[in-house]
Amino acid sequence: MFWMSRVRNRESTMNIFSSRSVTTTFNIISSLLLVVLFLALAYNSYRREHELILKGAIVNARNISRLIIETRDYLSRHVTNEPENNAALIPQVAASRVAQQMTSGSNYYVRQVSLRYRNPDNRPDDFELTQLNAFKDRKPGETWQIASKAGKKSLRYLLPMIADQSCLTCHGSYEKAPGFIQARFPKGHFSYGYHVGDLIGAVSVAVPMDDLYRQIGHNLKQDLLYDGVVLGIFIVLTGWVLHRSIIAPVKTVAGSISEVARTGNFNERLKLIRRDEIGELISSFNILMTELDNKTRQRAESEERYRNFIEIAQSPIITFMTDGKIVISNQKAETLFGLNKSEMLGQCIFEFMLQGEEMKNSIGNYFSGGSSELVGTTTRQKMRDVYGKLFDVDMVISVSQSDQDQMFSAILRETK
Numbered sequence: 452m453f454w455m456s457r458v459r460n461r462e463s464t465m466n467i468f469s470s471r472s473v474t475t476t477f478n479i480i481s482s483l484l485l486v487v488l489f490l491a492l493a494y495n496s497y498r499r500e501h502e503l504i505l506k507g508a509i510v511n512a513r514n515i516s517r518l519i520i521e522t523r524d525y526l527s528r529h530v531t532n533e534p535e536n537n538a539a540l541i542p543q544v545a546a547s548r549v550a551q552q553m554t555s556g557s558n559y560y561v562r563q564v565s566l567r568y569r570n571p572d573n574r575p576d577d578f579e580l581t582q583l584n585a586f587k588d589r590k591p592g593e594t595w596q597i598a599s600k601a602g603k604k605s606l607r608y609l610l611p612m613i614a615d616q617s618c619l620t621c622h623g624s625y626e627k628a629p630g631f632i633q634a635r636f637p638k639g640h641f642s643y644g645y646h647v648g649d650l651i652g653a654v655s656v657a658v659p660m661d662d663l664y665r666q667i668g669h670n671l672k673q674d675l676l677y678d679g680v681v682l683g684i685f686i687v688l689t690g691w692v693l694h695r696s697i698i699a700p701v702k703t704v705a706g707s708i709s710e711v712a713r714t715g716n717f718n719e720r721l722k723l724i725r726r727d728e729i730g731e732l733i734s735s736f737n738i739l740m741t742e743l744d745n746k747t748r749q750r751a752e753s754e755e756r757y758r759n760f761i762e763i764a765q766s767p768i769i770t771f772m773t774d775g776k777i778v779i780s781n782q783k784a785e786t787l788f789g790l791n792k793s794e795m796l797g798q799c800i801f802e803f804m805l806q807g808e809e810m811k812n813s814i815g816n817y818f819s820g821g822s823s824e825l826v827g828t829t830t831r832q833k834m835r836d837v838y839g840k841l842f843d844v845d846m847v848i849s850v851s852q853s854d855q856d857q858m859f860s861a862i863l864r865e866t867k
């Protein structure tokens with residue numbers, strides 16, 4: 452059918468999707484959208500987890516550092532003479548032990564460092580050195596960063612310690628320091644000479660992040676796996692629903708239409724089981740078929756009537772198309788030309804006329820110009836039967852309009 456091929460042509464030039472089935476197109480588009488959506492969601496939650504983990508690590512480091520500073524402040528203020536006899540009560544030493552015990556069993560690392568250290572163990576490493584030096588230029592405050600060492604990531608956290616009056620007992624001038632301090636750190640040692648408000652050192656905490664990051668990496672993978680499964684189920688399910696509810700019925704209708712086009716049999720009806728748009732399509736198809744069926748039957752009936760009518764007419768009658776092809780003839784005409792009905796049909800009427808060419812042009816004129824002197828008037832024509840015998844007839848041609856084409860009926864009368 453011409454309209455179908457036109458639609459098909461337009462489709463094929465439209466885009467890459469037109470050559471695929473609707474289900475495939477739908478699946479491609481929806482999976483792309485969902486993949487993007489899932490990736491965005493997974494990335495978002497990955498980032499949030501990342502942030503949360505970092506925040507948690509910072510909070511832990513801060514709490515440990517504060518505890519150490521508070522312990523030291525408390526001891527420095529209230530434990531004044533005892534350290535002389537019990538080194539375990541020196542604020543630094545006691546605070547270190549507390550920190551050690553707090554973090555034992557974890558892989559946290561806690562130290563108290565100073566640029567002017569008394570204990571070489573408290574010498575700052577590179578990171579701590581940089582930060583402590585930076586504290587000289589700006590107001591000392593909590594600081595942290597993610598550092599990478601030998602491929603391992605860790606959170607480095609530093610909380611500065613500021614000297615108050617109580618610290619100066621042992622960190623002020625050599626002269627005022629208790630005997631056991633003087634004994635351990637001679638006059639001029641760089642650990643003396645602090646004033647209230649001076650930066651005296653910092654608590655340094657390191658939290659290894661690799662394990663934590665590995666965990667969220669694992670979470671991400673699991674998220675993506677679940678998403679993938681959900682996506683798969685979604686695609687299969689929607690594909691199935693789409694196929695069942697739209698594609699298959701539309702295919703059935705399309706199949707019936709081409710079947711009708713092929714056979715010309717308008718008896719075909721589809722079962723109507725739905726009340727949705729597809730149901731509408733099916734019922735439209737059925738209505739169309741009924742309509743066409745009626746039309747063809749009417750046409751066949753009227754043709755039949757016409758045939759009967761010309762059969763009983765007294766004159767030979769031949770109905771032909773613009774190109775001269777004979778489509779209906781009556782018994783009288785057949786006898787006149789010496790042919791039976793089946794031989795007669797399909798012959799070209801112009802072949803039987805001596806001035807066939809002229810008649811053909813005249814019919815053509817009628818067709819293009821809308822009128823011809825030959826049509827409607829009686830003319831004398833020389834004709835020839837199948838044996839070549841010539842004879843004269845009076846001929847009247849009338850025009851009738853069929854569905855697409857014009858048909859001409861020639862009524863003949865033999866002249867004696």
Ligand code: HEC
Binds near residue numbers: 563568617653
């Ligand atoms: C009773 C004396 C005493 C008091 C009070 C004291 N410290 Fe110390 N501090 C020491 C000694 C002794 C050390 C060395 C400990 C060791 O050998 O590890 C030390 C070490 C430190 C260190 C480690 C760096 C280093 O020098 O090895 C810091 C930081 C520190 N003190 C800060 C303070 C602050 C802040 C205060 C006040 C809140 C304070 N100290 C009060 C005696 C004292």
